[in-house]
Amino acid sequence: MEKIALIFGYNDYTFEIEKNIKFHYEKIYIYALDEEMAQKESYGYEIQTFDLSENWDELRRSVEIDECVAFCMLEDMAENIFLTISLRDTFKNLKIVALSQDKESADKLLLAGATTILPTTQTTANVIVEMLEKPIITEVLHNILYEKSNLKIAQIRVSSIESFDGLYPSDIDWSREHGVIVLSVVREDKSAEFIYSSKAKHHQIKTGDVFVVVGYDKDIVDFEKLLGGGCD
Amino acid sequence: MLKRLLIDTAYKINTSNNYTKTKHFFYNLLENGDYRYKKVFDLFMIALIFSSVFILIREVKSHVNDEFLFFNNYVISVIFFIEYMLRFWVSSSVTEIIIKQSEHDALLGDKFRFLRALRKILHAKLKYVISFKAIIDLLAILPFFHQLRLLRLFILFRVFKLFRYAKSIQVFVSVISAKKFEFITLLVFASIVVFVSSVLIYVMEANNPASPINTLFEAVYWSIVTISTVGYGDITPITEAGRVVAMFVIVAGIAVFSFTTSLIVTAFTEKLDEIKDTKLINDISSIKEFYLICGYESVSKEVAKKLMQNSRVIILEENLQKVLQAKKDGFFALNYDPGSIESYRKLRINIEAQVKAIICLSHSDVENVYTTLTIRSFNKDVFILSILKNKANRNKLVFAGVNELFYEKELVGMVAREFVGKPVAFEAIHALRFSYNGVDMQEIVVSERILDSFTSVGELENKKYRVVLLGIYKKSENEFMFNPPDSTILELGDYLLVIGNTQFIKEFTNNLHKRKQ
Structure with missing residues (x-):
């Protein structure tokens, strides 16, 4: 570091x-x-x-x-x-x-x-075009990225897979069960896959995977505990 | 008393809404090239002209039905007559002349001078009547009197009416008329050559019994055929002197021919830019919606490239070299100063109706402030976005009326912050923002059609379509609702913010718009 x-x-x-x-x-x-x-x-x-x-x-x-x-x-x-x-x-x-x-x-x-x-x-x-073509998305992402709202984006490393053993990322309803939205999963080989992509669909959750999630502070902390890891 | 009545009537007519609207409508239909129905009207008139000429040709050797003759002689003529009268009406305003005269007289403390007003009215109307186009219009109506056989040939004048309706002919005439002086000079020269050579050949040949030239008419005919380089060969000089004249006319003919050709080519070359500009302006007015980028720099290139994926983009740039570069890069760029009101007037850009947003991307804050102020001076509402080059000028741009501004260095700083803070999350968000790997983030506006079938978030079934619903932007509360529960009620105008593969989002959107059985 x-x-x-x-x-x-x-x-x-x-x-x-x-x-x-x-x-x-x-x-x-x-x-x-x-x-x-x-x-x-x-x-x-x-x-x-x-x-x-x-x-x-x-x-x-x-x-x-x-x-x-x-x-x-x-x-x-x-x-x-x-x-x-x-x-x-x-x-x-x-x-x-x-x-x-x-x-x-x-x-x-x-x-x-x-x-x-x-x-x-x-x-x-890119910022100009986004602002013109997708103003709402831009504002929301801006607030998330620069922490101007209670929403945060975090990257959480999986240390314990007890709760997800043998499961695929898309099998779990993260938003309803854990209050966070998982955007993508980064594998150990650094390849990032969008949560619903066909590759992610065929890749079981493993220790060392990094989840990129969006959620409120409290939910993110709870989610970290569940994965047994910490924010990178 | 009568004068008073006349002025009152003039005011009454001039302020009548119906009268003004009707006159305006006919003016647009007949004279305004930008009016959308004019094209339809022109096509209709062109069709009438061609049908008329077709009947005339057919009548020469075949029998034509009485219905067609009636249509040709009466219906078309009456339509042309109505058109002629309408043009006569809209060419000038009688009421306005009367009002102006009365106001002028009142200002000077004089009585209303009716005769002077009448003279002005007659002058204005006569000016129209004796104009070339109006004369053609009038001659085109004459076949109405079909009893006079000669007048039937006047149908051909209807062909000349095409000048009014076909734009390319108008362009050709305007190009030729730009070289009026040169053409007249050429005509005078050709006439002199024809005159001199006709007289000479007549003098040389007419007394020779073997020569085919016996009259002055034949001499003139021979001269014109020769000078025009057509040379039928039906009449040829046989005397030596006559052949010398012929050589002189042939050389003069080549000179006249080449001079004419070069004149036309030069005229077109000189007018080419103007013709192109006119076409460009017409093209712009036909674009429904576009982004206007002011200034062509490296950022402009990137912005234009991205915006062009979904929208039309027009670039205004004062520097010709940059305009050429922009054109080379494949953009629709115009060499006009974005900081001048005259540019927008010339280009006939309707900012309110056509421009989605104006993006000031010039290399200096001074120019961006100037452009913004120029636009704000005639339009308060259009969305203006500007780049900020020097932090110290932020307030100046805001004061000028920019809605949104971006400071390049600040953006880089923010990107660096994300990079050092959460590199993986940063990469993920950027991949979404810029649609890498086919994954995209889109806004779907909740329309009435969607509401007919879906009332709450739970009914959307986004997971079935492998689409992540990040949240809903509630229009009524003006706030973003992250990860909304299934029971959240959808309202008209809300935005669904979804993330997913572009194709899956498309399917999801289509499903939303499909009515539930």
């Missing part, structure tokens, strides 16, 4: 990312490119600088890299790709989340070794 976030790049994305992830990490370090720092104020953040020719020795000395997640947030895509490749070259197991402006740079970032892409254009376009 990563405890430290390293945000590379000092711009508006940095502020937003820092604001949204600060509750999840014990420590967040922000690294600005030398030229970025020259142009901006620090706004109270503790900013360190780096340049693209770094060999990252200092970083290796200052943090336990296995406990880190790196966010590559440089707005210049060529620089962001170079940063990603430089980090990957030095730290083989580092989780790298990279910002991409378009499909082309997303592909290059993945090639450069990014673990996950945050696609700005795609995200914005």
Whole structure:
């Protein structure tokens, strides 16, 4: 489990990312490119600088890299790709989340070794289209995802299958019996299946499966107890 | 006293609802190209014209039934006459001329000058009567007097009426008339050549007994046939001098022919953009509903691509290069400034009736604010969504009248939050939102038809269709009801939020709309 976030790049994305992830990490370090720092104020953040020719020795000395997640947030895509490749070259197991402006740079970032892409254009376009075409769904999902209502989405790992031994996910009326709606089941091999898909229908519940559920707090806690696991 | 009565009557007629409506209806039917029934009317008139010409041709060598002749001579003529009178009526407003004159005179403190008003009325009406189209209309009515055999040929004038009803002919005429000056010059040149060559050939050939050219008419006929490059060969010069004239006319003929061709081509090339624009505008007015995207950037491309799956999308962009790129990407893009009222006027976009939402996706907040204000200046209700580039401009966009705005960086931050918090749940929700693996999330509005067969949640049988009912959005209470119990009563306008395979949702929806036996 990563405890430290390293945000590379000092711009508006940095502020937003820092604001949204600060509750999840014990420590967040922000690294600005030398030229970025020259142009901006620090706004109270503790900013360190780096340049693209770094060999990252200092970083290796200052943090336990296995406990880190790196966010590559440089707005210049060529620089962001170079940063990603430089980090990957030095730290083989580092989780790298990279910002991409378009499909082309997303592909290059993945090639450069990014673990996950945050696609700005795609995200914005998707949200806009959803808002226009499915306004109610968008609002409901938004409230669930960002916990603006009592409803929550949780991922619960199955530790005890006593109650479900030999059963298939679609055999159980989760909503009526447990008050939660199971959306999908993620298998140990990380393959996610929608609850009513034909694959899920032929897959018995096993220890280690992760259930993605939506429900009220209390029902989710009860459900966790039933599965003998905990929220991931 | 009489003048007073005349002005009162003019006011009375002009303010009469029935009169205005009737006149407006006929104006639309006869003159307004956008009026939906005009097309039907035009087709009807075109059919009359062709039937009339068909009867004329058939009459030449065969016997035509009296009923057809009656139809041709009287029915069609009467219809044309009524049309002529209606056009005469709607061409100008007599009452308005009288009212304007009386108001003008009253303003100057003069008495109402009836004669001046009459002169203006006559001028307006006469202007219509002597217009080219009106003359054709009048000539097309003449075959009514079929006793005069010559007048029957006037049926052919009915063909000219096609100018009124066939748009492509109108386009052709407008293209040609744009080069009026050049065509007149060409005509003058051709006339001079014909005149000079006719006289010359007559002088050279007429006294030669072997020559077929004996009269001036034959000389003119030969000149026209030669200059037009047709050259029948029935009349040919035989003297050397006559042949020299012929060579001169042949060269002139080639010049006239090529000049005419190039003129027509140039005229069409020059008018091509205008013709295309007119067609585009007509196309837009025929679209019932569409999203209007203002500005073509990378986000616009993605948004348009997704919206086009279910709806029509029109893009307005000021920069020609971007418009060309948008067209290349397969979108319906127009080179118009979205921040100018004139653009919407020119394109004849009815925002209230046609536009589902306006999406401002320009690269700068300044332009998005400007576009929003432009639209708000003539429409308060249309839904406007805008992208926000700089957080500091949020209030400005809201103040301008944007209903919903998205700050790109904030969205990325929120996505990052979900990613670091609940990656699996995040992936699952995103898979649902963007319909990966065929699993989709949809809203089904509860209609009267659904209510006829299903009154409560328990009756929906969503599990049978392998569809998850996430909840109901209760319209009456304006709130979302998660995992509603089976006893929940369905109400008109509620939304069922369902998740499932797209095909299963479709089957489930079809079942809801099927009436229970």
